Amino acid sequence: MKxxxxxxxxxxxxxxxxxxxxxxxxxxxxxxxEKMKEQFLDRMDxxxxxxxxxxxxxxxxxxKGFELNLIDTPGHVDFTYEVSRSLQAVEGAxxxxxxTQGVEAQTLSxxxxxxxxxxxxxxxxxxxxxxxxxxxxxxxxxxxTCGFREDEIIFASGKAGTNVDQILDAVIAKIPTPAGxxxxxxxxxxxxxxxxxxxxxxxxxxxIDGKVRSEEKVKLMGSGAEAVLLEVGVFNPxxxxxxxxxxxxxxxxxxxxxxxxxxxxxxxxxxxxxxAKEALPGYRxxxxxxxxxxxxxxxxxxxxxxxxxxxxxxxxxxxxxxxETSEALGFGFRCGFLGLLHMEVVQERLEREFNLSLIASAxxxxxxxxxxxxxxxxxxxxxxxxxxxLIRQISEPxxxxxxxxxxxxxxxxxxxxxxxRGKTVNIQYLGDxxxxxxxxxxxxxxxxxxxxxxxxxxxxxxxxxxxxxxRPTEAVKLEILVAKKPVDALSVIVVRSKADYLGRExxxxxxxxxxRQNFEVSIQATIGGKVVARADISAFRKDVLAKMSGxxxxxxxxxxxxxxKGKKRMKMFGSVEIPQEAFLSVLKM
Numbered sequence: 001m002k003x004x005x006x007x008x009x010x011x012x013x014x015x016x017x018x019x020x021x022x023x024x025x026x027x028x029x030x031x032x033x034e035k036m037k038e039q040f041l042d043r044m045d046x047x048x049x050x051x052x053x054x055x056x057x058x059x060x061x062x063x064k065g066f067e068l069n070l071i072d073t074p075g076h077v078d079f080t081y082e083v084s085r086s087l088q089a090v091e092g093a094x095x096x097x098x099x100t101q102g103v104e105a106q107t108l109s110x111x112x113x114x115x116x117x118x119x120x121x122x123x124x125x126x127x128x129x130x131x132x133x134x135x136x137x138x139x140x141x142x143x144x145t146c147g148f149r150e151d152e153i154i155f156a157s158g159k160a161g162t163n164v165d166q167i168l169d170a171v172i173a174k175i176p177t178p179a180g181x182x183x184x185x186x187x188x189x190x191x192x193x194x195x196x197x198x199x200x201x202x203x204x205x206x207x208i209d210g211k212v213r214s215e216e217k218v219k220l221m222g223s224g225a226e227a228v229l230l231e232v233g234v235f236n237p238x239x240x241x242x243x244x245x246x247x248x249x250x251x252x253x254x255x256x257x258x259x260x261x262x263x264x265x266x267x268x269x270x271x272x273x274x275x276a277k278e279a280l281p282g283y284r285x286x287x288x289x290x291x292x293x294x295x296x297x298x299x300x301x302x303x304x305x306x307x308x309x310x311x312x313x314x315x316x317x318x319x320x321x322x323x324e325t326s327e328a329l330g331f332g333f334r335c336g337f338l339g340l341l342h343m344e345v346v347q348e349r350l351e352r353e354f355n356l357s358l359i360a361s362a363x364x365x366x367x368x369x370x371x372x373x374x375x376x377x378x379x380x381x382x383x384x385x386x387x388x389x390l391i392r393q394i395s396e397p398x399x400x401x402x403x404x405x406x407x408x409x410x411x412x413x414x415x416x417x418x419x420x421r422g423k424t425v426n427i428q429y430l431g432d433x434x435x436x437x438x439x440x441x442x443x444x445x446x447x448x449x450x451x452x453x454x455x456x457x458x459x460x461x462x463x464x465x466x467x468x469x470x471r472p473t474e475a476v477k478l479e480i481l482v483a484k485k486p487v488d489a490l491s492v493i494v495v496r497s498k499a500d501y502l503g504r505e506x507x508x509x510x511x512x513x514x515x516r517q518n519f520e521v522s523i524q525a526t527i528g529g530k531v532v533a534r535a536d537i538s539a540f541r542k543d544v545l546a547k548m549s550g551x552x553x554x555x556x557x558x559x560x561x562x563x564x565k566g567k568k569r570m571k572m573f574g575s576v577e578i579p580q581e582a583f584l585s586v587l588k589m
Contacts, residue, residue: 001248005175006206007122008071008086010114011096012106012462016126020096020158020167021059021072027164028061028068030236056086056192058204058250059237063168069250071191079338080466081286084113085191085265088280089206089250092120092175094167099125099133099155103141103430105402105464111146120175123148124167129157137431145430178248185276186210186218188245188253188269195314199230199254201263202239208280211246212271218253221279222267227255260314286318288336289397289467290343290446291380293324293361293489294350295332301356302331308354309333312346319346324381326489329359334381337363340446361489365442368395368470382491385477388528395470397442400425402435403453405461410434412456420444421495439468443493478503478532480510481524496527503533511535 009017025031056079061068071090073083087093093114097107114121123142125135139153154170156163192204212218212232219226231254233241245251257263265286268279296305309321320336337343343363350356366380370393379385401422405413407429414424417438426437440449445465453461478499480490490510494502503525510523516537525533 001180001246002177003065004067004069004178004248005092005171006069006071006090006178006248006250007092007094007171007175008073008090009094009096010073010083010087010110011126012098012101012104012110015096015098015101015104015107016158017072017096020094020124020126020156020164021070023158023161023164024061024070024168025059025237027161027168028063030059030061056082056204057237058192058235060234060240060250064172066172067249068168068171071250079342080109080113081338082192082265083110084117085189087113087117087119089189089191090119091178092122092171094122094124094171096124096126096158097138097142099127099135099138100130102134102138102433103145103404104462105404106462108145108402108404108435109464109466121148122167122170122174123153125153125155126158128155129160129162141430145435180207180209180247182209182211182247184209184247185274186212186269186271187276187280188212188218189280190220190263190265190267190269192265193260193263195260196254200227200256200258201260203253203255203263203269204250205245205253205269206250207245207247209247209276210271210274211244212253213244214241214254217272218255218269219272219275220263220267220269221276222264223262225257225262226272227253227257230254230256260316286338287467288318288320288338288366289442290337290339290363290365291334292337292343292363293326293329293332293334293381294321294347295326295329295359295361297357297359299330304354305333305350305356305358308350308356309335311354312349316346318342326361327487329361329489336380340450362492363446364493365397365446367475367493369393370395379493382477382493383488385493388476393472394475396473396475398468398471399440399442399445399465400468401438401440401445401463401465403438403461403463404430404433404435405457407432407434409457409461410436413453413461416449416452416456420449440465441471441473441495442467443495476527478506479526480506481522481526482510482514483521484524499527500532503527507533507535511537 009021011017026033056071056073058069058071061070071086073086095111097103125138127133128135135155139150142148142153143150154163154166156167187209188205188207190203190205194202196202214229214231217226217228231241232245232251233239234251239252253269255263270276296302313319318338321333324334325331337346340363347358347360351358364380364382366378369377369379369386369391371377371386371390372392403413413436417424417440420440421444422438422440424436424438428435450463453463474496475493476496476499478492478494480487490506507523507525514521514537517539520539521537523535524531
């Protein structure tokens with residue numbers, strides 16, 4: 001094991017992780033130059049288009065007689081748990097910081113994760129070839145905020161390949177040899193998984209102790225599932241079968257399992273014939289933080305959406321879904337996501353890979369509701385909220401947020417946080433930038449917080465968060481009634497202080513979006529039966545007197561009275577068809 005080095009690349013979004021990984025693959029000869037393409041380890045089209053890593057990717061490289069196992073990790077906050085498990089699979093990390101952007105929120109978050117795991121960290125200032133690069137300023141930030149020494153910081157360019165060989169040499173020199181013992185019972189950490197229609201679930205593993213061959217029977221200690229391995233091997237970066245994997249190595253198991261949820265990130269695999277006494281620490285179930293309904297615009301596509309979700313879940317175990325029905329939108333599914341980016345990616349993949357046209361309801365968070373009978377309910381769908389008379393207390397999730405912004409934008413950023421019911425915990429100055437530590441309700445963050453933050457800071461502020469706890473709140477269900485009939489798809493759970501304002505906004509938006517009918521239509525926002533906002537759409541007016549050239553007043557009144565009765569009857573029995581565009585315009589709000 002003395003010639004093995006396991007490491008990953010960590011960084012804020014768009015600081016050049018994938019490009020640096022490309023140069024490493026090229027310099028080590030892992031990928032021939034003629035087969036090389038940009039963002040080689042990013043396999044999905046959506047990753048290439050957005051320029052972000054969504055799915056981590058391991059690869060084995062050779063350099064100066066050493067075996068280097070690299071894991072290219074996602075940079076977005078939604079995938080923090082995936083990053084933390086990847087860090088547990090390695091002994092060191094290359095920390096990449098953009099020479100134009102400097103230290104950002106996710107940079108600090110990743111450093112803390114790496115320090116918690118006790119990893120050796122190699123700091124790299126990347127993109128030094130750009131005309132607006134400030135490598136000296138950024139290296140000073142790393143010294144001041146993270147405690148690195150100036151002489152250990154490597155200045156590099158992933159695009160131009162400058163000093164990438166120095167980074168590989170530093171990996172060999174500074175990252176320790178893997179610990180573990182081949183004679184002990186098998187313990188392998190599952191840090192990711194994917195699905196192959198022929199080989200079943202492919203578990204991405206780091207062998208901590210022992211060794212394993214194909215056709216051995218293994219047990220996953222978290223889920224309890226057992227499987228006879230069809231194949232074991234390493235990543236080059238394609239699947240490359242091997243005779244066996246030993247302690248210290250990173251590779252994969254082809255389990256033959258048909259359910260990805262049986263092989264979750266953070267689980268421990270051990271041999272059935274020689275079971276390990278205890279699992280590796282840190283395993284936990286990934287919990288969805290954001291929920292939304294996904295409905296096909298064409299009702300005939302419901303079976304196709306059901307099949308698409310079941311296939312997508314094979315490659316994304318963190319996606320959860322269950323069927324639900326909406327009177328307004330028809331049949332669909334209530335889905336749970338890790339965050340807003342995860343939700344966007346899933347919706348885009350469903351539309352693109354399975355040729356579906358979807359509408360998503362407004363994202364919500366999960367509330368804990370304590371009823372008067374002492375029961376505690378987890379409510380992520382407003383339609384499932386009990387009646388106000390049955391609720392003793394509602395608790396909402398809060399997050400611990402880190403925002404790094406230039407000092408000149410600090411005032412507007414703090415105002416935004418105050419408007420979102422946030423609490424400032426700490427303010428730290430990093431030269432001409434400010435590190436803000438805050439506590440915020442997650443419900444205020446999932447809608448438009450990030451867009452507003454980028455807007456008021458001219459794109460310079462960076463944002464990172466982690467779940468903190470559930471706290472009691474005064475929340476209510478805001479219901480929208482159109483022609484006195486509730487529209488379940490537009491119901492939202494909102495804090496009482498903002499309910500009246502949001503009700504007026506929704507009502508005005510719907511008034512402009514719903515076309516006029518032959519009868520007057522009322523739009524109301526209600527809380528527990530009490531109307532807090534109302535707007536009326538006036539009816540089309542038909543001039544029933546146009547056909548009369550003259551005549552007595554009584555004849556005219558008779559016609560007008562008949563019209564009045566007809567309008568009243570239409571109002572009682574007529575139904576209002578809410579067009580798809582109206583839902584889209586309101587849900588965007």
